[in-house]
Amino acid sequence: MEFSYPAKRILGILLVTEREHIMELSINGTRVTIADNGDSRPLVLVLRDELNMTGTKFGCGAGICGACTVHVDGVATRSCQTPVNQLVGKQITTIEGLTLADGTSHPLQQAFIEHQVPQCGWCMSGQIMTAAALLNTNANPTRDDIVTAMDSNYCRCGTYHRIRNAVAHAASLKNGGTE
């Protein structure tokens, strides 16, 4: 169908306007398009409410508990304190993206299951994402390294001892160990 010049102008303006209200993010290696409302809504709400990626949990909403931890360019980041409009061009990784390329569970996921770490489970994806960032930068963490790295992720069920054991076990698995 051939459009008249005024019609093309109107269509062009509409398309440009449409483009201006779209934001593109990279999440778990996939380009995702969301509405750009010109606001600074936090990433955790976009993940959970708009993209149906509910693995990332909402806890305190104040940057304190760590339940909402994801990686931004490989760094453990509290998604409740991270405005989505600051993430264009960055690589976001959530718990859903932690599975290895061959489809097997990440050593941390294996270790958390093996040590039966979760109770209610609400803090777990944040714990695992914080631990994953640690193991990405420190392949052989000491007990003190683990305690320090995990210190700001809270577990209201008090599973701290099992978390630390599981992180140490995951480091061993990543290094080719069996326990």
Ligand code: FES
């Ligand atoms: S929900 Fe983000 S730190 Fe608690």
Ligand code: FES
């Ligand atoms: S397992 Fe319940 S908050 Fe950690």
